[in-house]
Amino acid sequence: MLLQEIAAAVEAVAATSSRTAKTGLVADVLRAAEPADLPVAVRYLEGELTQRRTGLGWRSLQDLPGPAEQPTLTVLEVDAAFERAQAESGAGSQARRRDLVVDLFARATAPEQHLLRGLVTGELRQGAQRGVLLDALTAAAGVPAAQVRRAVTLSGDVVEVAVAALVDGPDALGGFGLEVGRALAPMLAAAAPTLAEALERTGPAGVEWKLDGVRVQLHRDGDAVRVFTRSLDDVTDRVPEVVELVRSLPAERLVLDGEVIALDGPDLRTARPLPFQRTASRLATRAGHPVPLSTVLFDVLHLDGTDLVDEPADRRREVLEQVGGDLAVPRAVADPGDPASVTAAERFVADALARGHEGAVVKSLATPYAMGRRGAGWVKVKPRITLDLVVLAAEWGHGRRTGRLSNLHLGARDPEGRFGPAGGFVMLGKTFKGLTDAMLAWQTEALLQLAEPGQEGGYVLRVRPELVVEIAFDGLQTSPRYPAGLALRFARVLRHRPDRTAGDADTIEAVEALQVP
DNA sequence: TTCCGACAGTGGGGTCGCAAT
DNA sequence: ATTGCGACCCCACTATCGGAA
Numbered sequence: 146m147l148l149q150e151i152a153a154a155v156e157a158v159a160a161t162s163s164r165t166a167k168t169g170l171v172a173d174v175l176r177a178a179e180p181a182d183l184p185v186a187v188r189y190l191e192g193e194l195t196q197r198r199t200g201l202g203w204r205s206l207q208d209l210p211g212p213a214e215q216p217t218l219t220v221l222e223v224d225a226a227f228e229r230a231q232a233e234s235g236a237g238s239q240a241r242r243r244d245l246v247v248d249l250f251a252r253a254t255a256p257e258q259h260l261l262r263g264l265v266t267g268e269l270r271q272g273a274q275r276g277v278l279l280d281a282l283t284a285a286a287g288v289p290a291a292q293v294r295r296a297v298t299l300s301g302d303v304v305e306v307a308v309a310a311l312v313d314g315p316d317a318l319g320g321f322g323l324e325v326g327r328a329l330a331p332m333l334a335a336a337a338p339t340l341a342e343a344l345e346r347t348g349p350a351g352v353e354w355k356l357d358g359v360r361v362q363l364h365r366d367g368d369a370v371r372v373f374t375r376s377l378d379d380v381t382d383r384v385p386e387v388v389e390l391v392r393s394l395p396a397e398r399l400v401l402d403g404e405v406i407a408l409d410g411p412d413l414r415t416a417r418p419l420p421f422q423r424t425a426s427r428l429a430t431r432a433g434h435p436v437p438l439s440t441v442l443f444d445v446l447h448l449d450g451t452d453l454v455d456e457p458a459d460r461r462r463e464v465l466e467q468v469g470g471d472l473a474v475p476r477a478v479a480d481p482g483d484p485a486s487v488t489a490a491e492r493f494v495a496d497a498l499a500r501g502h503e504g505a506v507v508k509s510l511a512t513p514y515a516m517g518r519r520g521a522g523w524v525k526v527k528p529r530i531t532l533d534l535v536v537l538a539a540e541w542g543h544g545r546r547t548g549r550l551s552n553l554h555l556g557a558r559d560p561e562g563r564f565g566p567a568g569g570f571v572m573l574g575k576t577f578k579g580l581t582d583a584m585l586a587w588q589t590e591a592l593l594q595l596a597e598p599g600q601e602g603g604y605v606l607r608v609r610p611e612l613v614v615e616i617a618f619d620g621l622q623t624s625p626r627y628p629a630g631l632a633l634r635f636a637r638v639l640r641h642r643p644d645r646t647a648g649d650a651d652t653i654e655a656v657e658a659l660q661v662p
Numbered sequence: 663t664t665c666c667g668a669c670a671g672t673g674g675g676g677t678c679g680c681a682a683t
Numbered sequence: 684a685t686t687g688c689g690a691c692c693c694c695a696c697t698a699t700c701g702g703a704a
């Protein structure tokens with residue numbers, strides 16, 4: 146199969162907003178692919194290379210040759226080229242990777258270059274990812290959609306499912322099941338502003354501490370233990386203490402869902418969490434890191450030969466407590482029809498927050514483990530902090546935000562001039578979140594009025610610090626990047642405040658006072 | 663006909679390892 | 684020794700399509 150066939154389909158997919166049309170276009174390519182091409186074609190259609198790390202990114206794609214006239218690249222030779230890029234390492238490897246990319250682009254047509262660029266950066270932005278691909282696979286193979294999705298979420302491997310459905314025949318899909326040792330798509334949580342609203346959506350529910358660590362899926366088959374992250378990355382060799390812990394559990398074959406987190410003591414029930422940055426640092430470090438990770442469990446998907454994913458949540462919790470004991474995350478049960486239980490749950494969540502944890506996850510008692518879904522089964526609730534900050538600059542947006550000023554640089558007042566001139570501002574981060582189309586249009590107009598003179602062509606537009614925005618965020622983190630050594634975590638715009646002046650905005654001293662000890 | 667669930671897009675901060683400088 | 688890049692943790696929110704109600 147020529148890469149051009151995929152590139153042409155991707156162009157057409159990007160050109161339509163109809164999801165059914167996108168699905169049809171992708172399905173046509175799947176039908177046309179030879180079995181040997183299928184593994185690569187499937188990945189490219191969902192916008193990813195087959196290699197996990199090539200060492201190539203946006204920077205490696207600058208100053209490349211112009212497009213070829215005639216399509217000659219095959220899907221398999223392109224994949225082989227990226228395979229060689231992935232294998233490169235050591236001195237001179239960047240130059241050798243560069244040569245590979247130059248050669249590839251010189252032989253690619255314009256649509257192929259666009260596709261390759263999107264695959265390398267992971268930002269194809271054609272309006273079709275896994276969801277559309279699975280619908281297309283359903284159509285191309287003539288199999289039930291639910292069966293395709295279940296196979297993918299249980300195996301975590303869309304390529305294998307595609308090959309089974311299209312090459313081995315529809316019956317082969319029935320062969321997919323939960324396999325101990327092989328990661329499956331983790332269940333995800335929706336969000337709600339309050340516990341009451343979360344309970345409205347779930348009905349009777351378990352209310353669990355939400356810990357600010359890293360999600361892990363733990364597999365044990367005898368002495369063999371594997372640890373996967375949320376994106377199904379295998380991090381087993383980075384967390385030996387977690388492996389040991391799983392080996393000590395009273396079951397031979399297990400699949401567990403949980404969180405690893407750095408605490409200031411060994412016991413979750415008495416310790417406080419360390420900042421998320423400490424957990425992240427520990428997990429990113431290959432060896433010899435002093436911070437141990439604590440393991441907290443909140444679900445069990447398999448136990449000694451029995452799959453539990455289709456069991457209701459309260460049944461899985463029972464099993465979890467038997468097998469995990471104290472490792473099970475602290476939990477209360479609340480029924481929205483029983484005010485006393487809701488009040489108790491409110492106190493339970495307040496206690497979790499007082500202990501330094503992130504919030505709560507509300508989990509319907511009745512729902513099965515919905516692999517890969519972000520449904521109403523699980524709903525997270527986190528407190529929100531707000532500040533009035535001043536827009537110092539804005540960046541021009543991309544894609545559907547092209548021509549709009551999107552990403553705002555946010556500053557607090559610095560009346561004492563600790564980080565610059567007295568009466569100036571100190572930057573605490575950026576945000577592009579929370580903006581509706583109307584807000585984007587409004588702020589583009591408003592900020593152009595405030596633009597400092599003499600800026601042409603840049604992607605950052607500096608403005609006079611006069612526009613106040615109300616910002617919500619989850620907390621503060623230490624920053625090596627910003628002058629105050631502080632940055633906002635998960636900042637988003639609530640509303641513009643043209644009714645306020647910069648002098649009304651919060652000061653850096655007020656921000657520092659928010660820091661939890 | 664309206665409503666709402668699922669999906670894609672638009673980027674944020676931090677950390678590490680590695681190669682180049 | 685420092686810097687820049689790539690990869691991957693954490694993530695919020697809005698717009699849109701199309702099936703469900």
